Amino acid sequence: xxxxxxxxxxxxxxxxxxxxxxxxxxxxxxxxxxxxxxxxxxxxxxxxxxxxxxxxxxxxxxxxxxxxxxxxxxxxxxxxxxxxxxxxxxxxxxxxxxxxxxxxxxxxxxxxxxxxxxxxxxxxxxxxxxxxxxxxxxxxxxxxxxxxxxxxxxxxxxxxxxxxxxxxxxxxxxxxxxxxxxxxxxxxxxxxxxxxxxxxxxxxxxxxxxxxxxxxxxxxxxxxxxxxxxxxxxxxxxxxxxxxxxxxxxxxxxxxxxxxxxxxxxxxxxxxxxxxxxxxxxxxxxxxxxxxxxxxxxxxxxxxxxxx
Amino acid sequence: xxxxxxxxxxxxxxxxxxxxxxxxxxxxxxxxxxxxxxxxxxxxxxxxxxxxxxxxxxxxxxxxxxxxxxxxxxxxxxxxxxxxxxxxxxxxxxxxxxxxxxxxxxxxxxxxxxxxxxxxxxxxxxxxxxxxxxxxxxxxxxxxxxxxxxxxxxxxxxxxxxxxxxxxxxxxxxxxxxxxxxxxxxxxxxxxxxxxxxxxxxxxxxxxxxxxxxxxxxxxxxxxxxxxxxxxxxxxxxxxxxxxxxxxxxxxxxxxxxxxxxxxxxxxxxxxxxxxxxxxxxxxxxxxxxxxxxxxxxxxxxxxxxxxxxxxxxxxxxxxxxxxxxxxxxxxxxxxxxxxxxxxxxxxxxxxxxxxxxxxxxxxxxxxxxxx
Numbered sequence: 001x002x003x004x005x006x007x008x009x010x011x012x013x014x015x016x017x018x019x020x021x022x023x024x025x026x027x028x029x030x031x032x033x034x035x036x037x038x039x040x041x042x043x044x045x046x047x048x049x050x051x052x053x054x055x056x057x058x059x060x061x062x063x064x065x066x067x068x069x070x071x072x073x074x075x076x077x078x079x080x081x082x083x084x085x086x087x088x089x090x091x092x093x094x095x096x097x098x099x100x101x102x103x104x105x106x107x108x109x110x111x112x113x114x115x116x117x118x119x120x121x122x123x124x125x126x127x128x129x130x131x132x133x134x135x136x137x138x139x140x141x142x143x144x145x146x147x148x149x150x151x152x153x154x155x156x157x158x159x160x161x162x163x164x165x166x167x168x169x170x171x172x173x174x175x176x177x178x179x180x181x182x183x184x185x186x187x188x189x190x191x192x193x194x195x196x197x198x199x200x201x202x203x204x205x206x207x208x209x210x211x212x213x214x215x216x217x218x219x220x221x222x223x224x225x226x227x228x229x230x231x232x233x234x235x236x237x238x239x240x241x242x243x244x245x246x247x248x249x250x251x252x253x254x255x256x257x258x259x260x261x262x263x264x265x266x267x268x269x270x271x272x273x274x275x276x277x278x279x280x281x282x283x284x285x286x287x288x289x290x291x292x293x294x295x296x297x298x299x300x301x302x303x304x305x306x307x308x
Numbered sequence: 309x310x311x312x313x314x315x316x317x318x319x320x321x322x323x324x325x326x327x328x329x330x331x332x333x334x335x336x337x338x339x340x341x342x343x344x345x346x347x348x349x350x351x352x353x354x355x356x357x358x359x360x361x362x363x364x365x366x367x368x369x370x371x372x373x374x375x376x377x378x379x380x381x382x383x384x385x386x387x388x389x390x391x392x393x394x395x396x397x398x399x400x401x402x403x404x405x406x407x408x409x410x411x412x413x414x415x416x417x418x419x420x421x422x423x424x425x426x427x428x429x430x431x432x433x434x435x436x437x438x439x440x441x442x443x444x445x446x447x448x449x450x451x452x453x454x455x456x457x458x459x460x461x462x463x464x465x466x467x468x469x470x471x472x473x474x475x476x477x478x479x480x481x482x483x484x485x486x487x488x489x490x491x492x493x494x495x496x497x498x499x500x501x502x503x504x505x506x507x508x509x510x511x512x513x514x515x516x517x518x519x520x521x522x523x524x525x526x527x528x529x530x531x532x533x534x535x536x537x538x539x540x541x542x543x544x545x546x547x548x549x550x551x552x553x554x555x556x557x558x559x560x561x562x563x564x565x566x567x568x569x570x571x572x573x574x575x576x577x578x579x580x581x582x583x584x585x586x587x588x589x590x591x592x593x594x595x596x597x598x599x600x601x602x603x604x605x606x607x608x609x610x611x612x613x614x615x616x617x618x619x620x621x622x623x624x625x626x627x628x629x630x631x632x633x634x635x636x637x638x639x640x641x642x643x644x645x646x647x648x649x650x651x652x653x654x655x656x657x658x659x660x661x662x663x664x665x666x667x668x669x670x671x672x673x674x675x676x677x678x679x680x
Contacts, residue, residue: 120432121339124553124597127551127568137529
């Protein structure tokens with residue numbers, strides 16, 4: 001089923017593009033762009049869903065509901081669902097498109113691996129995936145060379161005998177840029193801010209490790225995918241270019257819980273830890289500390305102030 | 309709450325990276341099937357599979373030795389080992405090294421120029437061995453000619469990977485390459501005599517050479533192609549039902565070869581079909597990957613379905629079939645009164661069964677399961 005619906009169409013499309021262009025590196029790039037264009041409506045839907053959800057979380061109605069039903073979680077949930085309906089929000093509106101895209105992205109990845117087919121087992125496997133109208137006999141073996149890279153091997157660019165993983169570096173940089181550009185300005189009280197910060201840091205490193213280890217054809221896909229995603233979000237006006245300013249590049253607080261505890265012990269909630277805040281930040285420093293230290297009610301107030 | 313989200317995030321990243329690793333094929337994932345060579349005179353079978361080359365006693369199925377004694381997951385062996393006349397066992401690995409072993413002990417030859425490390429890619433096909441020379445095809449597009457001491461005599465470059473050794477008539481080599489061309493080389497010097505036209509598809513099997521100078525080779529264009537060995541001109545092409553991976557078996561006036569669609573063909577030397585059968589029509593995964601074997605008047609071949617078939621050589625009727633299990637990509641080999649098959653992915657309680665010995669009626673005599 002997976003092969004029939006996802007892998008086979010992708011492998012054959014990739015091979016078809018390769019048969020026209022005769023260059024597997026460019027075929028990977030074109031193929032990635034094509035898939036991202038096809039899933040563009042899902043990306044837009046996801047973006048809208050996320051935006052609506054963010055607006056919901058900042059809404060006065062939601063804050064009032066939280067205050068009103070502070071001690072009754074079940075009632076709060078019921079009222080939350082009613083408010084969703086009232087505001088025309090689908091709770092799954094932001095994650096459902098992502099869930100639909102996920103198998104497509106995994107399929108894209110697998111299709112590239114399968115089409116590259118550099119071992120006997122992979123070549124044998126490829127045979128079972130090729131549609132009759134693809135002239136596979138003419139295409140195989142795939143020409144794996146693209147620029148200085150062998151797309152079936154991990155990439156290194158040799159200068160004076162030293163192998164530099166150029167593509168892995170590009171993967172790290174573009175993944176980092178993508179994460180930063182797509183992250184909305186963090187609200188100190190936001191629950192997801194800490195996770196987003198960790199994601200922004202660790203995701204590029206993980207992708208860099210994969211690029212360092214795996215066939216460079218995949219790294220090429222990572223880079224193309226990152227660039228296309230940035231372009232798509234830029235076209236929708238959803239890119240936070242200010243996040244690339246020097247002061248915003250690195251997370252302000254990598255391990256907030258630990259640092260904040262230390263701050264709380266040494267400087268109890270009166271003076272901001274200004275050294276840990278970037279120059280471009282518009283948020284006062286002590287708020288996360290206050291939020292962690294104070295009860296829920298006060299945290300809500302803090303959030304509201306921040307928004308105001 | 310936040311900690312649990314972070315844990316969830318890192319768990320997701322871990323799972324995704326694991327998934328991607330699995331897709332890309334990391335260490336421990338088989339990249340080929342076992343390579344099998346039999347030395348009936350010594351009653352030994354040599355089997356290259358994953359991290360080891362094994363020597364197996366043909367009488368009992370017991371392991372005589374393995375090389376290396378302690379396997380390295382990064383170094384794997386799948387190319388069928390080759391025996392030389394001066395008592396060496398040549399085994400190429402997937403880590404760019406061609407080894408010379410003592411066939412009696414499995415100890416690597418010390419000194420001289422062994423191991424040969426000038427190949428820059430994997431050894432997927434076996435080496436052709438003559439009295440003077442070893443011809444080793446490498447995935448880096450080169451055929452390396454070495455003397456028996458491991459000295460490089462000459463390299464010959466093609467335009468794509470080499471997965472099969474050449475065939476020789478003593479004076480010349482005939483090399484089928486994945487670049488869609490067949491090459492004729494002087495065996496002594498490696499000088500190219502001719503290169504054929506594009507035969508229509510990649511070739512990963514050794515050509516068969518008839519006594520009257522015709523080459524027969526299967527292609528990924530689902531054809532068997534006959535070429536004139538004098539000038540490389542294509543004489544005829546016979547269609548198959550799928551890619552032809554295996555070398556054709558030339559016996560008398562008949563060519564026997566299987567294809568990846570699971571069809572076994574018998575052709576006359578003019579390319580006309582004598583008979584063709586597809587005994588495993590119930591499944592789509594029924595590829596015949598390796599060369600067939602003929603003993604007396606029975607044709608044996610392995611199928612991806614994990615079944616060994618024995619056909620009547622005259623008409624293709626099935627005499628018997630034996631489900632072995634796993635996948636049978638490696639072709640059967642004869643060892644006096646035994647038929648050996650090397651399954652892939654046949655797990656039992658004791659471990660992976662790497663070799664199964666049957667008699668000519670398909671009765672199992674022993675199995676080889678290497679100790680962990």
